[in-house]
């Protein structure tokens with residue numbers, strides 16, 4: 001059996017010089033962290049000095065591919081964008097899937113690392129030979145939408161596939177995302193990292209086939225997986241999409257509403273997935289190389305282009321802001337996609353501002369003046385505010401472009417107690433008091449409150465734990481959920497496939513063996529999962545992490561849920577602290593949550609570079 | 613009577629939002645649900661049991677798959693897909 005899955009090198013692009021060089025990627029590294037988010041975290045650490053400014057020239061943006069992209073395996077057309085988040089100051093990784101991922105890999109690369117700052121607004125064009133930095137004066141500072149910019153780039157460079165930032169990335173909005181072909185690496189402000197480098201877009205072109213160590217076995221697995229991907233385990237995604245969550249969460253009183261002041265929304269019926277499906281659904285779509293197709297498009301108004309909607313956009317721009325008008329929520333989601341901002345952070349930050357405005361916490365002057373008509377449920381006001389934030393064009397827009405944590409720090413007083421974030425990252429659509437194993441997953445997450453890197457909510461929905469209590473048992477579930485996510489995000493395969501895998505680690509190892517020819521064993525992969533979390537934790541420690549960050553906003557400990565099936569639920573501070581300690585122990589961390597010195601020493605030789 | 617509420621895929625398949633059944637335990641309620649809504653068999657309920665990946669939230673609160681769970685008049689069984697989330 002030959003070797004496959006990797007090209008055994010990455011491309012390092014220095015925008016300042018500008019220059020590009022291929023750097024070998026040794027087998028030990030590939031075995032240790034597999035690819036995707038694992039490889040991204042490792043290269044980010046390796047390629048940056050301690051305590052760097054995420055918006056400075058020393059910052060690196062890593063585009064890391066997995067070993068499976070470009071193979072016939074369903075949902076494998078993905079890559080990870082990894083950087084230090086300007087929103088949190090901690091590691092951030094966003095996954096995205098499209099033919100951009102395939103073209104990048106087929107340029108003969110396992111990753112692309114971009115450092116430095118371009119002398120003028122530019123695009124970066126990558127191919128099998130290297131990279132070129134090309135000025136793009138017509139696309140920068142012209143308020144061009146993401147679709148318009150993407151269309152112009154496709155026309156100018158028909159052989160390339162592009163990842164693009166919007167006006168929000170140019171204006172360094174701390175939760176600007178990176179878009180590629182309708183998908184978004186949304187969280188943590190990676191678009192601002194690119195904006196600070198004066199890079200509007202990255203284009204990739206490649207035609208090298210991804211080698212398969214055992215083509216026959218890979219094809220057999222791919223066929224079987226494609227068949228299973230169309231079974232009951234993914235029916236929800238195919239028939240309704242993730243918007244199906246809204247009605248269930250509302251019934252279970254787990255739907256964050258009005259900036260987490262409630263967990264049921266009286267207008268949920270108007271925007272629930274089932275209603276959108278019956279009255280507005282106009283089509284389905286899928287990422288490249290996906291047999292599931294979870295994308296659902298909904299009509300805003302007859303004659304207008306239908307809008308793709310997912311649960312996180314729906315909850316954040318709907319109930320979280322007290323908005324029940326489906327048309328407004330669809331418009332807001334579409335606006336975020338065109339401006340290039342993360343919907344969860346946008347919704348969370350605006351909901352926070354709505355609460356501040358209702359409580360009269362904004363100081364007299366422009367902020368109070370602009371927030372005069374800002375109230376929960378003020379849909380039209382939210383639509384204008386999204387535009388203001390993306391362009392930083394008013395005092396309030398500029399403040400909220402900083403995210404809820406920084407905005408709360410500036411406002412002071414009681415505001416920080418209800419700013420809805422962990423480590424600066426706004427909380428997704430899972431009410432922590434009603435899903436307390438998920439609450440633990442949020443608190444300990446390396447990129448902040450994160451439902452993608454920790455699927456700990458699965459334990460809350462499993463009946464195996466009391467969902468109204470974070471216990472030591474929760475810690476075991478939180479670790480297991482992180483490990484499963486780490487492997488999926490390193491391979492990279494879509495998480496919506498996870499229930500179709502009966503023996504998760506075993507089947508994942510089998511895929512890796514077939515594609516790469518490396519003797520990945522089940523236990524080795526399980527160890528790699530834990531190692532990936534440790535690499536991220538070590539990066540955060542190097543960048544100044546302290547144990548005090550692994551917590552939740554005070555609201556969740558001090559205020560009980562007011563109604564619905566979770567009425568009276570709150571999080572017990574001491575019990576929660578015990579579950580965090582139990583998590584540390586299970587993760588192999590010391591009492592306070594640091595990576596033990598001997599483990600850090602071992603990992604330092606793996607990571608290499610200028611760290612520690 | 614016991615009310616069974618349906619969400620998501622279950623609602624689409626059954627083409628109804630809720631159903632009332634006479635039952636003294638969760639197992640009895642699920643058997644009655646399967647009989648009344650054959651489109652839920654066997655992928656959501658299967659012969660009085662929950663199919664893999666399905667659970668219930670009793671009165672919307674605690675989540676269980678225990679078929680012996682006793683039910684009383686006025687109880688609400690919320691049928692939940694275990695892939696709620698993500």
Ligand code: SF4
Nearest residue numbers: 286287290292294494
């Ligand atoms: S299931 Fe959805 S998110 Fe996952 S790869 Fe397919 S279309 Fe993309």
